[in-house]
Amino acid sequence: MFEFNRDTFTEFLAYLADVLGSPSRVAEEVKRNLVATMACKKAVKARDSLTPQEAVRIIDDLRKTRDGEHCPHGRPTMFYLSAAELARKFERSSPL
Numbered sequence: 081m082f083e084f085n086r087d088t089f090t091e092f093l094a095y096l097a098d099v100l101g102s103p104s105r106v107a108e109e110v111k112r113n114l115v116a117t118m119a120c121k122k123a124v125k126a127r128d129s130l131t132p133q134e135a136v137r138i139i140d141d142l143r144k145t146r147d148g149e150h151c152p153h154g155r156p157t158m159f160y161l162s163a164a165e166l167a168r169k170f171e172r173s174s175p176l
Contacts, residue, residue: 092118116152123151 099114124130142148142157151157
């Protein structure tokens with residue numbers, strides 16, 4: 081989830097100011113990559129604990145974005161597993 085508390089947001093802004101200097105002189109691609117990296121660092125990672133409500137909110141938020149199927153770096157954010165494929169992964173003979 082991409083949420084900041086007050087201290088983290090202040091730190092983020094200070095980091096941006098330090099790295100970017102004058103935004104008008106920095107190439108758009110550099111700014112985009114920097115923000116993409118910061119977003120990925122704040123993203124939910126493997127083994128992070130989420131409530132069912134948080135998981136649903138993330139999926140809803142992804143559906144509202146222009147390209148919710150990929151992170152800012154182009155990596156997939158979700159994928160489909162059929163029941164048969166899921167059963168194979170758990171070494172079951174038939175789908176759930």
